[in-house]
Amino acid sequence: MRKNLFLLSICALFLISCSGASKDSDRIQVGAESISEYLPLLEGQRVCILSNQTGMVTPTTHLLDTLVSLGVNVVSIMSPEHGFRGDADAGEHVSSSVDEKTGIPIRSLYDGKGGYPSEETMEEFDVLVYDLQDVGCRFYTYVTTMVKAMNRCAEFGKKMIVLDRPNPLGFYVDGPILDMQYKSGVGFIPVPIVHGMTLGELAGMANGEYWLKDSLQCDLTVIKCKNYTHADKYQLPVKPSPNLPDMRSVYLYPSMCYFEATPVSLGRGTDNPFKIYGHPDMKGYEFSFTPQSVPGAKNPPRLGELCYGVDLSVEPSIEEINEAGINLEYLVDAYTNIEMEDKTKFFRSFIELLSGRDYVRKMIHEGKSAAEIEAVWEDDVKHFIEYRRPYLLYPDNL
Numbered sequence: 001m002r003k004n005l006f007l008l009s010i011c012a013l014f015l016i017s018c019s020g021a022s023k024d025s026d027r028i029q030v031g032a033e034s035i036s037e038y039l040p041l042l043e044g045q046r047v048c049i050l051s052n053q054t055g056m057v058t059p060t061t062h063l064l065d066t067l068v069s070l071g072v073n074v075v076s077i078m079s080p081e082h083g084f085r086g087d088a089d090a091g092e093h094v095s096s097s098v099d100e101k102t103g104i105p106i107r108s109l110y111d112g113k114g115g116y117p118s119e120e121t122m123e124e125f126d127v128l129v130y131d132l133q134d135v136g137c138r139f140y141t142y143v144t145t146m147v148k149a150m151n152r153c154a155e156f157g158k159k160m161i162v163l164d165r166p167n168p169l170g171f172y173v174d175g176p177i178l179d180m181q182y183k184s185g186v187g188f189i190p191v192p193i194v195h196g197m198t199l200g201e202l203a204g205m206a207n208g209e210y211w212l213k214d215s216l217q218c219d220l221t222v223i224k225c226k227n228y229t230h231a232d233k234y235q236l237p238v239k240p241s242p243n244l245p246d247m248r249s250v251y252l253y254p255s256m257c258y259f260e261a262t263p264v265s266l267g268r269g270t271d272n273p274f275k276i277y278g279h280p281d282m283k284g285y286e287f288s289f290t291p292q293s294v295p296g297a298k299n300p301p302r303l304g305e306l307c308y309g310v311d312l313s314v315e316p317s318i319e320e321i322n323e324a325g326i327n328l329e330y331l332v333d334a335y336t337n338i339e340m341e342d343k344t345k346f347f348r349s350f351i352e353l354l355s356g357r358d359y360v361r362k363m364i365h366e367g368k369s370a371a372e373i374e375a376v377w378e379d380d381v382k383h384f385i386e387y388r389r390p391y392l393l394y395p396d397n398l
Helices: 002-019 035-042 063-069 119-123 142-156 199-208 247-261 318-324 329-337 350-355 359-365 370-376 378-387
Strands: 047-051 056-058 074-079 105-108 127-131 159-163 219-223 276-279 287-289 307-311
Touching: 035 127, 035 159, 035 219, 047 063, 047 142, 056 063, 063 074, 063 127, 119 142, 127 142, 142 159, 142 199, 142 219, 159 199, 199 219, 247 318, 247 329, 247 350, 276 287, 276 329, 307 329, 329 359, 329 370, 350 359, 359 370, 370 378
Parallel strands: 047 074, 047 127, 074 105, 127 159, 159 219
Antiparallel strands: 276 307, 287 307
């Protein structure tokens, strides 16, 4: 009887999808929408989902609620950085809890225990369904979360299903390939900073290139997006984390994140995170701002201090930002104009983890221009564009 109801559910979903086929013929559809493709893989299985607020099947329905309504046996939830509801600060420890709506336990991967699911969590399910919206940068931690989950699924013989979503930066590749001596939570696999791949494509590459621990391979299924190509500039329907509130912040993110390794504020605690930068000792700028404690940035850098700097919230244009790709001019500008007795203390060691190489810090100290630094990684970009081709699931534009 249960199996018959399960098949009826699939048939109903198929009919619904067919009825809207004409209006959806050109619309980009995320993997989570292709329910009839992955629902049979969940029949009779204990299911865990790794997701957050971005895991929407429709504009109003989350993956968790969809699966529960279809009778899928969801036994637990794993939550990434920022928590299941996506409202915690960057890097903030988030305790495990229970989803209030369904009563299903939430196993936090940001509880200070290294980001790997515990043995107890791994033993309680058969299939892991991964559905997170990435932003396309190596240092955005959802890539690391995915590969760590793949590692554990491979170790414990569990199946993993990635419900793929478009990459909002999938139309270009830029930045140096990670030197694995700087492997960390913000750089876990040897890809450029802007890799131009979806998480489903990266999962296949991690398997195919034996990047998992002990060269294991994960039992992986990727549910592809429909009507997506790498030439598309996909607009995120839900903000992926508290401090990336809109597409301008997402497009500036590959150029602005390096300020996390400096004393300079990049606007956390303001209305324009990742769209402004400044410091109390950057004199001679007309623009100023004062970071405050706000949800998603409870204790931002330069809290309560009047910072002088640059406003990127209106200019340059979106087209100019995307054409430039990673733009180190902002970082060089702040380094050049900040008043410090000892400029060697401008960067913390975190800069190597973010950039993935040691030459960015060195060349800025030597007075090199942004263009000179960016030219060093040109060969990395050319190499990776070719190296990744066997793993692309969508038409390429490069």
